[in-house]
Amino acid sequence: TGDAWPRKEVRQARLEECVSVISRLLDGETVSHDGLVTVHEARLWEVADPRPKLIAPAISVETAVRGAAWADGLATINQDPAVLREMLARWDDAGGADHKVLQVHVSWAPTDDEAYAIAYDQWRSNVFAPPACWDLTVPSFDAVSREGITPEQVHRSVIISSDLGQLAERIHDLASLGFDAVYLHHVGQEQKPWLEAAGASVLPQLTS
Structure with a gap:
């Protein structure tokens, strides 16, 4: 426009x-x-x-509560479990529909260093919490440059590990907060190795 x-x-x-x-x-x-x-x-x-279904996407608790009035379900992303617990509770209190899904960002590789490098390269522009993440309008903002992004910020936004068992455990812990479905998003560009590894070693642990 x-x-x-x-x-x-x-x-x-x-x-x-x-x-x-x-x-x-x-x-x-x-x-x-x-x-x-x-x-x-x-x-x-x-x-x-x-x-x-019309699903309400929400990162903040406030947006989730507002969406409960019209949506057929809630979709959010992995973040601090305390925030997710509050979001689910407030959604239910507001009369939200009984369909809650979680997208989990993961980065897996044969070594932890490789997994972190993938997450940093591909996902460092997505580490900011509200309200900053709402208002980054162009990719040239200094906030999304390489400088100033800490490993801690990346780890808060992406589950990073070379250990598939550890990944499965952390995904299970998030799902058990009260979500009906979990959507796994590998942040790397090469999806085939992750899909093969997840299919063989992660999904069986989550569905058993």
């Missing part, structure tokens, strides 16, 4: 307008809407059955 990156509260309001529009489309309506988003006589020529 050529506009500046909107404030968090504006983005949230825009999301909720879009949720309303999409919900009406999924119900088979022809939709017109004037607000933060503009829709003119939109319709879906084929409506999915069963109706797709």
Whole structure:
């Protein structure tokens, strides 16, 4: 649109307008809407059955609580277990739907040094907690440069290990907080070694 990156509260309001529009489309309506988003006589020529779920993505507790009012489920990412516990509790207290999923960022390689190098190279721009992560609008910001990112920050954002048993244990601990499903995201560019290792050694420990 050529506009500046909107404030968090504006983005949230825009999301909720879009949720309303999409919900009406999924119900088979022809939709017109004037607000933060503009829709003119939109319709879906084929409506999915069963109706797709609209999932609320949230990193902060506050965003999760707000999403509980409209969403068919909650999706969040691995972070401090205390934050995740509070998020799940507040989601339930707000009447959130009983569908909660967690995305877990991992970095695995044959050695710990290699695993850390992958995480640092590929994921160091994603180590910032709210509200900083909401407002990084361009990749040239000094905050996402190599300088100033500590190993501790990277380890807080990504589960890093060469030990598949340790990875499985940490993933299990996060899942047991109360999530219905866990989505594993290996942050490296080469996915095949991880998929083979995870399929052979991680998934059996999580599903047994």
